[in-house]
Amino acid sequence: MQIREKLAAKGYRMTKPRQEIFNVLCHAPQSVLEIMSNLQKKKLQIDKVTVYRTLTSFVKLGIVEETQFKDKISVYELADQKHHHHVVCDTCGKIEDIELDENLLEEAAKKSSTFQIKSHHLEFFGLCRKCR
Amino acid sequence: MQIREKLAAKGYRMTKPRQEIFNVLCHAPQSVLEIMSNLQKKKLQIDKVTVYRTLTSFVKLGIVEETQFKDKISVYELADQKHHHHVVCDTCGKIEDIELDENLLEEAAKKSSTFQIKSHHLEFFGLCRKCR
DNA sequence: GACTTATTGCAACTCATTTGCAATAATACC
DNA sequence: GGTATTATTGCAAATGAGTTGCAATAAGTC
The missing domain is CATH 1.10.10.10 (Winged helix-like DNA-binding domain superfamily/Winged helix DNA-binding domain)
Structure with missing residues (x-):
C-alpha cells in the first residue's frame, strides 16, 4: 500500500x-x-x-x-520493517539497526515478573567502526 | 562505604x-x-x-x-544493587525490578552488530496485578 | 471551478531540566 | 570554639523539545 x-x-x-x-x-x-x-x-x-x-x-x-x-x-x-532494536554510537550518535531473537527476552521476563508483560524497549550503546 | x-x-x-x-x-x-x-x-x-x-x-x-x-x-x-531492569505498568506507572540473564543479550547483540557494544538499556511495559 | 475541511505556519505556551548569582553553611585550619 | 575557604542552596530566569490556538491556505470532492 x-x-x-x-x-x-x-x-x-x-x-x-x-x-x-x-x-x-x-x-x-x-x-x-x-x-x-x-x-x-x-x-x-x-x-x-x-x-x-x-x-x-x-x-x-x-x-x-x-x-x-x-x-x-x-x-x-x-515502520515497514521487522521489529528490531538500535545500537547507538556513544561518540557520534550514529544509529544502526539490530535484529535479535525476541522470544528469549520476553519469555525470561515473564518468568521473573508478576506483571503481565506487553512490550519492551531495548537499545544498545557502544562505538561504531569510525569512532572505535 | x-x-x-x-x-x-x-x-x-x-x-x-x-x-x-x-x-x-x-x-x-x-x-x-x-x-x-x-x-x-x-x-x-x-x-x-x-x-x-x-x-x-x-x-x-x-x-x-x-x-x-x-x-x-x-x-x-x-545503585547499590545488581544490574537489573524495570517493568513499568502502562496504567498506573508502578515500577518493578526484574533480573535477567544478560549474557544471552549482549552475546547476541555482538554477533549481529558491527559496533563495539558497551552497554544497553532494557525496559518492559505491561500491567501490574492491580491494573490487570 | 467552487466548496468543504484537513493542513500549514506563526506565535505563544508547556513542562522537565539547567544556569547565573548572591546568600548560606560545611569542612579545614588555627 | 572561632574563622576562613569554598561547596551548596534557593530563587529567578533561561533553555529546549514538544504542543496548542488560530487565521490563512490548499487538498480532495462534487
Whole structure:
C-alpha cells in the first residue's frame, strides 16, 4: 500500500510537506532536528510544527515508528520493517539497526515478573567502526 | 562505604538536603516529582533545583542510577544493587525490578552488530496485578 | 471551478531540566 | 570554639523539545 493510500484510508491528505518528510525518512532513522536540517539542505521551507504533526500522523497510521533514546530526543524511522532494536554510537550518535531473537527476552521476563508483560524497549550503546 | 565517605572522597559535602534525598530514595525508584512530594510529606522544604543537582552528584558518584522511560521523565534509584531492569505498568506507572540473564543479550547483540557494544538499556511495559 | 475541511505556519505556551548569582553553611585550619 | 575557604542552596530566569490556538491556505470532492 502506498503512503498516499494509507493516508486517504483515514481521511488524511497527501501534501508536499508530508511527501518530503517521508522522502527524508527513507534515508535513515532521524530526530526532528535532523529531519529539519535535511529538508533545509533540499531548500525546502517546512515549519518544525509541521514536522512534529506529520510525524504524529505517520505514527498513528503505522507509517513511522518513534523511539526514545537516553538523551530524551525522539528518533523516527519508517515502520515497514521487522521489529528490531538500535545500537547507538556513544561518540557520534550514529544509529544502526539490530535484529535479535525476541522470544528469549520476553519469555525470561515473564518468568521473573508478576506483571503481565506487553512490550519492551531495548537499545544498545557502544562505538561504531569510525569512532572505535 | 557510607554515603558521607563517598561524597568526601571527591570533595563533596554531606548536607541535610542530600541526606534527606538519599533517605527518600531508599524506599523506591522515583522521579524528581515524586521525590519532591515525598520530601514535602516529611515537612522538608527542599528546592527542586537542589534535588536535580543532588541527583546529578549522586549519579556521578555512583550512588544513584538514572533511567529514562518512554514518557521522557527520569527515574532515580539507589545503585547499590545488581544490574537489573524495570517493568513499568502502562496504567498506573508502578515500577518493578526484574533480573535477567544478560549474557544471552549482549552475546547476541555482538554477533549481529558491527559496533563495539558497551552497554544497553532494557525496559518492559505491561500491567501490574492491580491494573490487570 | 467552487466548496468543504484537513493542513500549514506563526506565535505563544508547556513542562522537565539547567544556569547565573548572591546568600548560606560545611569542612579545614588555627 | 572561632574563622576562613569554598561547596551548596534557593530563587529567578533561561533553555529546549514538544504542543496548542488560530487565521490563512490548499487538498480532495462534487
